Amino acid sequence: MVAFPYPKLMNAIMEVNQGAALLVTSAGEARRLGIAADRLVYPWSAADVTEVWHLTERPALHEIPGMRAAGAALLERVGLGIDDVGHLDLYSCFPIAARLSADALGLGPDTTRPLTVTGGLPWFGGPGNDYATHAIAAIVERLRADRRATALVHALGWNFTKHALGVYGGEPPPHGWQRVDTRAIERAVDATPRPALAAEPAGAGTLETYTVVHGRDGAPTGGVAVGRLDDGRRFVATLPDDAGVLASAETAEQVGVRGRVATRDGRARFDFA
Secondary structure, eight states, X not given: OOBTTBOGGGXXXXXXXXXXXXXXXXXXXXXXXXXXXXXXXXXXXXXXXXOOSSGGGOSOTTOOHHHHHHHHHHHHHHTOOGGGOOEEEEOOSSHHHHHHHHHHTTOOTTOOSOSOSSOOGGGTOOTTSOHHHHHHHHHHHHHHHSTTOEEEEEEEETTTTEEEEEEEESSOOTTOOEEOOOHHHHXXXXXXXXXXXXXXXXXXEEEEEEEEEEXXXXXXXXXXXXXXXXXXXXXXXXXXXXXXXXXXXXXXOOTTOEEEEEEETTEEEEEEO
């Protein structure tokens, strides 16, 4: 275990150097160069959006409304539903990333569809290692073999903050290349009401999320809790430095659990009720 609920094999590994390249040209230039038609893959459309930047300012930590809106606009622009898209590669630095992306695109938690054709970062590399270019290259291989299919690639940056989505096809786009104008979506994201962050939280509150961090010997070393005070302000605090408490936080779900926060000497701590 690295940070509950993720063991090492569910974490992106940073110490990997790798590269990929894409050759992009016009259809006319491709024909002039004599590139075989069955080797060509076509970008259809793309969209990008940035969520509320600071994680603590997001109304709900498990929602990405900017990507949900941008993904819907992208699929509408190309006239496809998510079930019409043959291949997916959703950026997957951690399991939650691909799962939240799938949900934003309209795929339920019970979907059996593969969410990546590249393999995901725990099996592949770490952030900053050019994953999205590799994902597009992997999609190109799929579409060369499945000429009538379409594919969607998702890339992200920071704390699930910046999103870029592209739709590709083995056949030319019916209406030519179209970039989605997401300025209205971005304005709506920027206008999102944001909870205040309590600088020195104190009082009763409810957990929104938490993690228990482990050392290299496998033992828990501490925990971090994020929640809301009863007045609506968000708090960030440590969990009690108690092996029994930390162990119980990993064996029973604590999201939604009540407790109290106290700040002493500049350090906030959340104690379960």
